[in-house]
Amino acid sequence: MIPPSFDYAAPTTVDEAISALRDGGEDAKVIAGGQSLIPLLRMRFAAPSTLVDLGGVEELRHVREDGDALVIGAMVTHARVLRDPLVAEHAPLLAQATATVADRQVRHRGTFAGSLAHADPAGDLPAVALVLGAEMEIAGPDGRRVVPAAEFFVDYLESAVGPDEVLVAVRVPKQGDWVGTYEKFNRVAQGWALVGVAAMVRRDNGTIAEARVGLTNMGSTPLRATAAEEALAGADGADAIGSAAARAADGSRPGDDVSASADYRRHLAGVLTRRAVASLL
Structure with a gap:
């Protein structure tokens, strides 16, 4: 698999990089580590006119x-x-x-x-x-x-x-007095997450003063599980874990693909939220 031809720019400052992007037109692309872009180039899913390499900045x-x-x-x-x-x-x-x-x-x-x-x-x-x-x-x-x-x-x-x-x-x-954890489920080691849950809580006098829950691969963008956060806020932890898990997928838009169905992803969101919050408490 050979990528299409493109021009290459190697700026040494941010200003030079911006100029290279402007000169390259709308199809110019930035490359940093290249771990996402290079596979797209090789499969010809991307065809930039110019690659602007930030490696020298x-x-x-x-x-x-x-x-x-x-x-x-x-x-x-x-x-x-x-x-x-x-x-x-x-x-x-x-x-x-x-x-x-x-x-x-x-x-x-x-x-x-x-x-x-x-x-x-x-x-x-x-x-x-x-x-x-x-x-x-x-x-x-x-x-x-x-x-x-x-x-x-x-x-x-x-x-x-x-x-x-x-x-x-x-x-x-800085996290300060927040504690956090990340739970993910994938089919193979080092693979993309079928679903992931990032959770943070801040406790005060034995209760959860605030909670944040983020979802990986539950829509076209990463999402905040606001219903789960509401279930956790002000609770004493043990009573809230089940409620937060049950509401973790509320408002999400998971897709169906060869790896998992939307329903299975909703199930995973609940399971991983339960694990994440339980580990924090």
Whole structure:
């Protein structure tokens, strides 16, 4: 399988990358780790006029603190996320979920920001970004803007990043007194999640003060399971687990495919929500 021909640009700054995208037209594409785009090219599901390679943009390789958040540059790989001490201290849910992404080879090349920009609802990290309350910093010809995760995922494989824009960083709030976990079910090791559940709770005097539940592969975008969150908020934990599990799939739009039916995915959402919340309590 040979990809179609394309022009190639290797910028060394964000501004150069934006210029290359503008010069390449609407069919130009950004490549970071390439773990999602290259298979699409090889199968000719994508045919960009120009590939803009961010590999040489060193300013995108940082993980740093900024007040109550971590700022993770667009070229930070999954492997870097897993071993970074700031992530381990302030965003352990992100590290836990990243450990479930594909295999070591993919984690070595693939990037955290790239997996979000790809906007695959079966990817593990978009739902985690939702429950963490992450914000995406996007650079374009008109400057920079910040988009919350709740508005970033537009549709299947479609994000808020415009054709002449670059996702340059992800701002991840520190977890603080929130605890979180990620549960997924897949048919084979290292495969895509049939369903995944990212859950976070904050407890106060023995009860759940707040809860966040995100769903992987339960619609054309990652989703918040708001009904499950409502069932958990203010409860003492044990009484709420069954109710949250029963309502986990409310409002979701899972699809039928060769891997699972929509009904089975709804069932899995309940099972995984039960596991996730029980483990947190």
